[in-house]
Amino acid sequence: MGPLAQPTGSQRTHDSAPTSRLELTGINVAFGGVLALTDVSLVVEPGQVHGLIGPNGAGKTTLFNVACGLVRPTSGRIVWRGEEMRRLRPSQLTKLGISRTLQGVGLFPGMTVLENVMVGAHRHGRAGFLSALLALPTSDKDERLLRERAMRALTELNAEKFAGRYPGSLPYPVQKRVALARALVAEPDLLLLDEPASGLAEDEMHELGELIRSVVSRMSVLLVEHHMDLVMRVCDQITVLDSGKQIAAGTPEQVQNDPAVTEAYLGDAVDAEADAAELTHAEGGRTHG
Amino acid sequence: MDYFVNVTLTGLTQGMIYSAFALALVLIWRSTRIVNFAQGSMAAATTFIALALIQAGQSYWVALIVALLSGFLLGAVVERVIIRPVEGGPELNAVIVTLGLFVAIQALIAIVFGSSFQSFPTPFGVRGFEVGGSTIPLTPTSLYVIGSVLITMALLVALFRFTRIGLAMRASAFSQEVARLLGVKVGGMLTLGWGLAAVVGSLSGLLIAGGGFVYPAYMDSLIVFGFVAAIIGGLDSPVGAIVGGLILGLALSYVNGYVERGSALVSVAALVILIVVLLVRPGGLFSSTTARRA
Structure with a gap:
């Protein structure tokens, strides 16, 4: 059974060759001795929305910038469509099938x-x-x-x-x-969205969520966002960063139920208070239970 | 009345040349935030190339085209080789580099072509058209000057408005980082921008030389006038540069034509206008004041 199954198995992995898979492995980024990211890994699967969340200063934007070549990691691998990107340059992004939006507009x-x-x-x-x-x-x-x-x-x-x-x-x-x-x-294969919901009203945010879900049939999405309800609603996978380290990863349910996540948000300073409130809100008042 | 029309037409013709030169400065300022003080000597260099061709027996038009093409090449090479290292750095570095280039190219012209005064031909006559027996102050040469600048500007507008390259160049001018993220090869666009600016600068150099004398420093006064015209327009606005050039051309022509010993006052008048504009509307007539910080 094993030897027989093997060819078909490898065939399949080849067929579903990571057309639009982004893999970041063991990413370290240091700015003049300060570690902005420590050994962070994440995989954006084809056709999925991958959320990147964390309190302010957690390193979300840095990781985002690594993914689009604006920040060169001190060490780590970036693999896009099965090929390692050694010198990813911002101007090559669209040619590689990657688009990003900016914070603000x-x-x-x-x-x-x-x-x-x-x-x-x-x-x-x-x-x-x-x-x-x-x-x-x-x-x-x-x-x-x-x-x-x-x-x-x-x-x-x-x-x-x-x-x-x-x-x-x-x-x-x-x-x-x-x-x-x-x-x-x-017409990218990977869309990098940097806080697309900032400054939007509730109903506009809802529309945005539906839009993101509707484009996923054509491309994968990496989403950095503060609005927890949006993140929880649209993401297939979520990676949580805190102080440059990955503290949790998984489906929205898994992440919401991860004590490390709650602690990171609640433990953070006044800045993240709103985030924390939203997180507890999204958890459906788990703390009361 | 005839005199007034004459002075006005002279002013418009001169103003067109100032406009072209100012436009060259503005194109570079918009894309790289550098005031290219070397623009004048770069244009002088291409004029001397044209002169050498004419003296070798080539027609004015062949010389014109070769001069404009060499202007493009010179602008592109200057950006790639000399300006690129100081782009995005402290502003003073770029100022010093372009000033140094200004002196160096002028010296180079003197070495290669000599520093004596040489007459530069004009392809058309300088006598006014005759209408109904009387001569009007519009000459074929002034028509040529106005027409060639207008055509050049129309081509530039078409390039910027209606082509993909023009779109990418404008995007690069507004935000290099964003343009880069959208897949624009910003470096190439900057080189192209400097090349095009140098073509426009060269044109102004050739036009102002026509029917007069050229020597290595013959562009010096045009640098001042072109710069003032660009400032009047706001340094950020191509339309502003053109209007600024025309305003300055007219103003200086009236000073020259109506003020006693006005010809000696022309340069002073230009600087007075510059100071007044900077005092009253430091952002220029065509740019919002906040748009310019440097």
Whole structure:
């Protein structure tokens, strides 16, 4: 049985070759002697939403930046689609099929909403500089395709009516949707979301949750977020960081019931009080029981 | 009345050249937050290349195209080799580097082409058109100057507005980090930006040289005027640079034409305008005051 089963088994692992699996293994990051991350590992499985939570200063953003090449780890392995990324550079991200949003919105202020999203679709363009400069037909077609693609992304996020506006003239939640459209328009295999719910009202957050669940059929998502109810609702897996160390990992239920997590949140200073309150709230008043 | 029209047209023509030079400064400022003090000598260098070609028997137009192309190359190489190491560093470093480059290129021109005054041809006449028996103060040369600057600006607008490369260049100018995350090759865009800026700078150098004399430092006054024009416009705004250039061109032409011994006062007038703008509206006419901190 064993020897017979083996080929099929290895065949299957090869078939389901980690098309969009991100593996971070043993990541250490030191900033001038201060350890920001100590031996952190996580795997974002294809088609899943992986949450990254922890009190302020836990190292979430650092790990996030490691995943997109902005911070180079002191040691550790980053494996994307089965290949180790030794010198991951931010500008290669979209080509590798990875998109990220920024804390806040990070839209280009002097460009229209549509143009902002078009930059996100940039890697899909074909026409070279010369044909662009000489306004050759290829460049024209190229530009039109970008425009259409950007418009579709805006429509998906219900922001198409703002296409001609400048970001500064739009309400914050709309700007966040545009930023999301800009990340989605690149059609990534992995979407890195950095606090997408910050500054959103309750119902907008709900919409965001549904949106995240709806894109998972097309890509995996790594989500850094403070709003516990959103995290618990949309994530398949959660990794909890505290002081640069991984203190818990698992499904939302497992994480919620992990005493180390509760302690990390409650033990933290005033800053995390709101988080802690939300966590206990999400736990359904377990402390009373 | 004729005199007024004449002075105004002269001012507009000169202003167009200031606009082009200011635009070159603004393009570089927007993308790299560096004021390129070497812009003038870079343009002078390409003008001397054109002059050498013309003296060797080539037509003005061949010389023009070669000069603009070499301007692009010079701008790109300067960014890649000399500016890249100081980009994003302390502002003073970049200032010192571009000032050093300004002196070095000027000296190089003197070594290669000599430092004597040499006349530079213009492809069109400088006599006014005749309409109904009387001569109007519009000359073919001024039409050429205005037209070539307008065409160049239209091409730039088209590039920035309607092409993927232009989109990427604008994105890089607003935020290098964000653009990079979106897959824009920011380094390449900066090189391209410097190259294009140098083309526009070269054009202004060729235009101001036309029908006059060139020597290694002949661009020095244009640097001052172009810089003032850029500041009037707000240093951040291409449209501002163009309007600033036209305002300055007109103002200086009126000073020259109506003030007694005005020609001696032109440079002073430019600096007075600069000071007034900085006092009254330090952000320039076309940029929000908060947009400029440096």
